[in-house]
Amino acid sequence: MTGATLLVELLTEELPPKALPRLGETFAARIAEGLKARGLAGLDAGFRWFASPRRIAILMPGVAAEAAAKEVTEKLMPVAVALDAEGKPTPALLKKMEAKGIPASAVAAFERRLDGKAEALFHTAVVPGAKLADVLAGIVQDAVKALPIPKVMRWGDGDATFVRPVHKLVMLHGADVVLGRVLDLDAGRTTRGHRFMSRGDIDIATAEAYEPTLLAEGKVIPSFAERRADIDDQLIAEAKRQGAQLGEYADLLDEVTALVEHPTVYVGEFEAEFLAVPQECLILTMRANQKYFPLFDAQGKLLNRFLIVSNMRLDNPVNIVTGNARVVRPRLSDARFFFETDKKHKLDSRLPRLANVVYHNKLGSVLERVERLEALAGAIATQLHGDVAAARRAARLAKADLVTEMVGEFPELQGIMGRYYALADGEGKAVADAVQAHYQPRFAGDALPEGNVAAAVALADKLDALVGFFGIGLVPTGDKDPFALRRAALGVLRILMESPLPLELPRLIDDAAAGFKPGLLTAEGFTAQLRDFVFERLRHLLRESGRDAAVIDAVLALKPARIDLVPAKLAAVETFRSLPEAEALAAANKRIVNILKKAEGEPGEPDVALLQEEAEKALFHRVVEVAPLVRSHVDNEDYADALRVLAGLRDAVDRFFDEVMVMAEEPLTRANRLALLNQLAGLMNRVADISRLSV
Structure with missing residues (x-):
């Protein structure tokens, strides 16, 4: 889709810093969605969002002035209701056509096709595409309403509400202003730059000129991401010049980015005597209260220097540096006072x-x-x-x-x-x-x-x-x-x-x-x-x-009391699952579990005298043979070895199910076979419920 670049900007009072990136991104995303939904921008069209302390904005290329017309087909009514016996329109159809503005001559063009079990009439019309000038204000208003704002405010004599008072609205499509009204403001091309370093009101000639104009004339870097990167580069460079480290500062960097429009980093200093206070107190005071970036030596020990991100760039920043040092000193004094006072009383x-x-x-x-x-x-x-x-x-x-x-x-x-x-x-x-x-x-x-x-x-x-x-x-x-x-x-x-x-x-x-x-x-x-x-x-x-979901389910199904043993059990089950015998044993175990669920009463111990078939005798002897070894491995937390031993039961288990009828008619025989399966299940599930591994 061809078109021009669209710019929408809201100029406000200072926005909440911690919410600023989310406000800017959401505002732009909602406008982009609205344009795409109306066919004014391609579904894969990209955009850029902007957020500074006093503005949120979107810049989106390729936005059309008018969307392409499209054919729209709608069902009118069943043929039996729409047409009489002679195939002429009924009063019901004519009334509906009049309500929808469809001319009487269009009846011949109606399409008849099945709708469910009945035949219905369908009308196809070419609908003009949306015009940007007609819908943009509504799209912006909807985007404003969709912003994650917990509490709004009202200002002046109007009825508009927003998180902060809004002063100007810019809506430009290429070089043209898109007329519209949002938050009691008429759209234009005028914005404002930095509170102190800008030359005043600034006219944006074209949407594409937004960033360079704001930077050159308004002394504002409108992109949150670019401003953050600029601050980060300055902090790292200045810390290096000071021979210091910055420590962890990502969260503070985000917050400070939301507080300045034209960032410049300066170095501040406080009296070394304050370092006698636990450094966590000083760090928190500087970061949380003053938004300063503390500096550390190579061992992580706090230095009596810090970095200031100022919203002003001056040839001689002495007033900024001394002013910030003067402001931080009382806060550090408070921290020292609290520390010394608290130490007078034992915990x-x-x-x-x-x-x-x-x-x-x-x-x-x-x-x-x-x-x-x-x-x-x-x-x-x-x-x-x-x-x-x-x-x-x-x-x-x-x-x-x-x-x-x-x-x-x-x-x-x-x-x-x-x-x-x-x-x-x-x-x-x-x-x-x-x-x-x-x-x-x-x-x-x-x-x-x-x-x-x-x-x-x-x-x-x-x-x-x-x-x-x-x-x-x-x-x-x-x-x-x-x-x-x-x-x-x-x-x-x-x-x-x-x-x-x-x-x-x-x-x-x-x-x-x-x-x-x-x-x-x-x-x-x-x-x-x-x-x-x-x-x-x-x-x-x-x-x-x-971790694999089936392996996790197998281990946790037994509700292991010792959580420290879970990783070893998981590793063992993963190893077991790779063995060729694993799937067959898991399926057999699942079958055993289902059989035992249907059995009446609690199975006892298998009686060797009641064993009849060679297959059940063989399984019984294999279980008796491996049980001590499995228990020993489990007791020694050698879970992989325990499962490896159990894998050796596959042939005996397969033969048992091939040749033995578990639910025999004779009660004692049936009960004895259930007891054998119960003993087998108890042995097989010492590490995990391997039936959970069956597909």
Whole structure:
């Protein structure tokens, strides 16, 4: 499709920085969809989106002024209703034709064809294509309505609403203004550039001239992606000149890109004496409050320098640099004050204040939770043969920093500050490290707590939350998970599986439940529900790691108590599945499972005296022969070897099903054969339910 480039821009007050990329991309995508739906742009037509602090826009080449006309066929009515016995139009047909503006002379051109079981009349007409001038304003208005804006505002005397006041609307098709009205604004070609460095109102000559005109006359880089890349290049170059590192800064880079239109990087500095404060506090202050980029040495230690991304480019930036240094100094002073003040009171002395902090109105205070964590962490450490006293002490102190001045000001530092204060109080390193690490892993890919003490406290923290909320019926539903229980479950799974830790999940859940006061956890069957929930999270975790779905189902079907053994079982089943005997044994196992489901009563032990056919005797002796070896391999966690031994049963199993009637008429014979199959199934499914591997 040939056409001209289309430009649509909304010029606004400063837009929410964290939402800016999504606003810009969604706005452009919706306009592009509207143009394609009306045939004004090809279905594969590309576009570019723009977003700066005061504008969102789209630039789309190849947009037609008018879409091509097209034939439209519509059903009018059944022939029996439309035409009389002589084939002339009935009053019903004439009335419908009049309503649709179809001339009477068109009857002869109507097409008769089957519609279901009856014949119907169809009318084909050529419909003119949509005109850009007629539909663009509506498309833009629909795009505005589709934006992900949680809260809108009204400004001036008009009725228009948007996330921020809108001042100008540009709609250009090539060099021509597309007339229209959106958000109480008439479209034109005038926009504005940088608040301070632009020359004022700017006329955009053509849609293609949008970017170069804004950059040259408005001192604005309208493309979010290009502006981000420009800032990134400047940051890296300046950090290199300073002989420093930037650390992790991607999230801040996105936010700063949404705050500036003409970025320039300068170097700021603060007094070295502030480095006595834990660097996490200073980093958070600079990044979160001031949007500065801290600098680090090669070992990751904070330097007393930082990078400023300014919205102004000056020959002499001394005022900008000194002004930012003057602004950051009080924030760093506050951090130092909080740190020094907090150290005057030991963490242990803060525990009584946790009694006044509500954890949940049905689960009590944070202090009551701390008491549960202390007992549970000690129990877990005992199972791990770890330092029980250290685990209990770390769990007791884990939440104390919640009532410190620093964490009150910066909640993101909970745990981190707890570690610093624990060390200042003279607590052991294992205790202090566990106070910080008990929140880990906080997100996908986050580090795990190191050591048995930290792992015990981290598991206690997550298990207490899971058991508590499941126990009062507050279970995640759909996308809603207000207590982050999915994240807690994944944390438990990762700690158990990746550390790895030889702990049994059902026992952990029962131990956590035992810590709550009697009668507090009232949801019926919540422990079983919680186990299912955790295994479902494990299923998702394993699938995301690229594991085969059938292999995962085979292993998890047995609800293994030891999560740390799951990876080895998965690997063993994958190896087994590649053996030539695997498919036949999986199918046989599936058949056995189905037979046993239909059997009445619980099968007992097979009696060798009741064996009749040579095939069943052979299978019995093979099962007796390999059973000790399989059990030994499983007990030694040699799962691949166990499955390899089971693969040797194929010939005996195939012969049994070829020559033996399991459901014999004689009751004792039938029961004995069912008992043999039950024994075989129990042996074959020691590692995984291999029937799940059958196609």
